[in-house]
Amino acid sequence: MIEYLNPPEIGDYTPVGLSSGTATETFVYAAGLAMDPATMKRRADATTIADETRICLDNIATILADAGLGLGDIVKTTCYLRDDAHRGEFIEAYKSAFGAGPYPARSTFVLGIASDLRVQIEAVAVRADER
Structure with missing residues (x-):
């Protein structure tokens, strides 16, 4: 069974064809995106790369x-950065x-990202009973 995870506190991205998880x-x-679903632009509180990264990971958490897991259950992330200047x-x-x-x-890639976002993170987690 597949369950689509769209926590309301993150926002509804279904109108643009996205599911958060x-x-x-x-x-x-x-x-994880630091995107405001109403404007489809970077959130106002994502002023630095560190802020944007934290917001992405908070959204992933x-x-x-919603699936009963936490950051400690993540086994793989794919991270996208708009430019290499802020990698550190x-x-x-x-x-x-x-x-x-x-x-x-x-894995970390430097490439173009949608909207004015500078960071995007995808995560894969494993349920504890499957380890």
Whole structure:
């Protein structure tokens, strides 16, 4: 069974064809954006790369919580940055969210991202009973 996760506190992206997360019996997939769903622009509180990264990971944590999971259940992230100039700021904010680790496997790409976003993070988590 597939469950679509769209926590109301993150906002409704279904009008533009997006779901914040998807859960199966084994995996939960979540996407973190610092986007205001009303304007489809970067949230006003995402002033720095660190802010934007924190918001992305907070949104992922909210999505995972809907499936009974947390950041510690993430096994893989794919991170997208608009430019390489802020990679260090991104990495520090990313590491801060996970504390002392262990850290999930991560791929980081520099490329164009929708709207005026500078950071996007996708996460894959595994349900504890499937480990």
